[in-house]
Amino acid sequence: MVVKHAELPHLRRCVELAAEALEAGDEPFGSVLVGADGTVLAEDHNRVASGDRTRHPEFELARWSAAHLTPEERAAATVYTSGEHCPMCAAAHAWVGLGRIVYIASSEQLGSWLTELGVPAPPVRTLPIHEVAPGVAVEGPVPELTEEIRALHHRFHARRA
């Protein structure tokens, strides 16, 4: 996809948040919720190292938006994220009525990197977002930043090897 110039800072922030997760001993995923006017409303990174494997940033942002935004604000918001939503997060995104998603790396790319690294398959099947949430506008991958995300996942799993 072609990233609009104004959107690159949000995607770069996702890479930073993923790196922060890695520094905190967590899987490198990060996401940013941006309002219709371009304002950053909320951001988070993966927190599954706590032991709760549902603590994905996209899930946290969906629940944050349900608590803090009107249905109209949610529909006009965009979620930028380092990796394509998993089925749980895609479902949460659609259930709360959030708008567009822009992801850097696809689930298919992540899956092939993890297979290369010998990481066991996750307990939840990987599906493209549109299989779970067909009404959501989705863009990605973003080739300019994909290599940075791949490198973070390599570092995470190399450290554990």
Ligand SMILES: [Zn+2]
């Ligand atoms: Zn998820």
